[in-house]
Amino acid sequence: MSFVPPVNPRLIKTYLALALVLGLFTALGGIATAAQDRFTLTAPSGISFSEIRGYEDWAAVSITQVEEGNKLIVANPTMIEAFKAGIPGNGKPFPEGSKVVKITWSMKKNPEAPFESLMPDTLKTVELIEKDSARFPKSDGWGYAQFLYDATTGTFTEKGELPERAVSGACHACHTIAKATDFIFMPYSKR
Numbered sequence: 205m206s207f208v209p210p211v212n213p214r215l216i217k218t219y220l221a222l223a224l225v226l227g228l229f230t231a232l233g234g235i236a237t238a239a240q241d242r243f244t245l246t247a248p249s250g251i252s253f254s255e256i257r258g259y260e261d262w263a264a265v266s267i268t269q270v271e272e273g274n275k276l277i278v279a280n281p282t283m284i285e286a287f288k289a290g291i292p293g294n295g296k297p298f299p300e301g302s303k304v305v306k307i308t309w310s311m312k313k314n315p316e317a318p319f320e321s322l323m324p325d326t327l328k329t330v331e332l333i334e335k336d337s338a339r340f341p342k343s344d345g346w347g348y349a350q351f352l353y354d355a356t357t358g359t360f361t362e363k364g365e366l367p368e369r370a371v372s373g374a375c376h377a378c379h380t381i382a383k384a385t386d387f388i389f390m391p392y393s394k395r
């Protein structure tokens with residue numbers, strides 16, 4: 205016969221209460237630290253964030269600087285190849301499946317640099333334009349989407365402070381200024 209030590213029923217209650225509290229903390233911590241899957245978001249234009257999956261690794265087209273921050277413009281291999289082949293300067297349109305992404309950051313002084321140098325501070329927006337003529341016939345084949353980043357929560361939203369801009373039509377109205385270059389403003393910068 206094996207020896208079973210006597211168990212204090214009050215201790216069991218304490219252990220159970222402890223386990224419950226620990227479990228709760230683990231669950232809450234999990235919620236707080238669970239990274240958002242931005243690729244489940246869909247912009248009002250019907251374009252999903254997942255349509256630019258992999259954009260973090262796309263090659264740079266160019267950079268721009270505006271008052272609110274600096275922007276990096278990258279494009280998928282289809283569009284980069286087109287740029288290298290002379291599009292849109294040669295008058296030809298970008299091919300179907302071309303995708304271009306603009307990433308905007310607010311800027312701050314680099315605290316270590318021995319001369320005045322600015323570096324990205326907070327990620328602001330990820331915007332995209334993609335060519336699918338069958339899907340976006342009303343905007344000359346280009347579809348637009350804007351995703352805003354909230355640095356305090358570390359999450360993206362599909363609705364920005366300018367919801368009226370987050371539809372292809374409003375974006376395209378301004379991009380029509382660049383009609384001569386197939387509605388794309390920025391050329392591929394020499395490097």
Ligand code: HEC
Binds near residue numbers: 269270333
């Ligand atoms: C008032 C005019 C205007 C509006 C509205 C506008 N854009 Fe642009 N867009 C520009 C200009 C100018 C550039 C190039 C200069 C820059 O971004 O600093 C540009 C560049 C871009 C680029 C990089 C490719 C390119 O054309 O050079 C993307 C991507 C982009 N815009 C997405 C959008 C999206 C998405 C919207 C709607 C939410 C939008 N834009 C609305 C003027 C506009």
